[in-house]
């Protein structure tokens with residue numbers, strides 16, 4: 001099914017070149033913990049060009065969801081949480097946008113597939129009515145047309161019986177079905193930017209492949225750009241053209257996907273790759289490996305390089321000085337005093 005041909009455009013122009021992309025610059029997020037501000041995201045900078053899918057990867061707690069929620073301006077206001085930096089979209093800094101401007105952006109020009117499908121749907125309305133509402137309110141469809149579009153878009157996400165799902169309440173769906181319903185809602189208005197936060201984490205491998213294929217297909221049809229958030233590096237190729245690796249709230253490596261998968265420059269990225277099991281592994285190992293130790297919480301980051309307690313190549317200098325993110329080629333940035341070259 002061609003989702004695009006069945007929906008009208010809410011954009012000024014259908015040309016992918018009219019789309020704007022995202023630029024995240026020096027994004028920091030701090031939380032009040034025991035009356036002190038603790039930095040959970042630290043000076044995160046990267047861009048997502050029009051038509052590009054960038055993978056944001058890292059272990060649990062690295063700051064992936066915080067990055068997406070900051071872009072959507074869904075984090076609590078100060079003093080609970082302090083968000084600093086810039087998120088440029090369509091030449092404006094979203095972090096300074098008024099509530100009126102945000103209303104015109106969220107779910108329409110920038111949409112998010114949330115990480116937790118269980119709490120994201122409204123329990124008192126049917127799934128179909130929640131998806132159809134997107135078409136009625138934002139795409140100018142009447143009730144009948146909106147219902148038709150909602151069923152179509154549900155079908156495109158791999159829901160087995162879209163007519164039945166349309167009439168069901170969220171508690172009647174499995175987690176995987178909810179995740180697909182939320183994907184349908186996110187793409188309903190043909191967003192220019194899609195933030196997909198672990199969109200396949202509750203799905204079996206067949207449906208997972210279908211959702212990844214759908215995102216890639218929609219990117220081709222609509223020319224949107226996307227941030228594909230995952231802890232699973234086996235999912236990023238060929239979907240993502242570039243990867244941004246987060247560790248402890250900092251970008252530690254950024255490069256084209258193929259370069260990272262074949263030759264990581266940061267020891268953390270290398271560790272993540274060797275954790276991919278068996279057939280999917282890019283660095284074939286006989287046994288399943290893990291990265292020893294744990295990612296530090298924002299209030300317990302070590303001095304110097306924050307990966308130093310877990311790094312197989314740690315040297316005394318690493319404990320003394322925090323590495324900066326530096327370019328090691330025209331396409332790669334890495335935060336390490338002694339990158340793998």
Ligand SMILES: Nc1ncnc2c1ncn2[C@@H]1O[C@H](COP(=O)(O)OP(=O)(O)OP(=O)(O)O)[C@@H](O)[C@H]1O
Pocket residue numbers: 031033040058059060061062063064065066067115231297298
């Ligand atoms: N409201 C909050 N108050 C204090 N700390 C928070 C809050 N929300 C998030 N954090 C901290 O920020 C860090 C990053 O959290 P985030 O949810 O972005 O991680 P993630 O990379 O999305 O992890 P996962 O893969 O588990 O979803 C974590 O250490 C988390 O404890």
Ligand code: SF4
Pocket residue numbers: 266267268305306307308311312313314315318323335336337338339
């Ligand atoms: S700076 Fe040192 S501890 Fe940190 S990743 Fe590089 S080699 Fe390892």
Ligand SMILES: [Mg+2]
Pocket residue numbers: 064065066115197
């Ligand atoms: Mg998350």
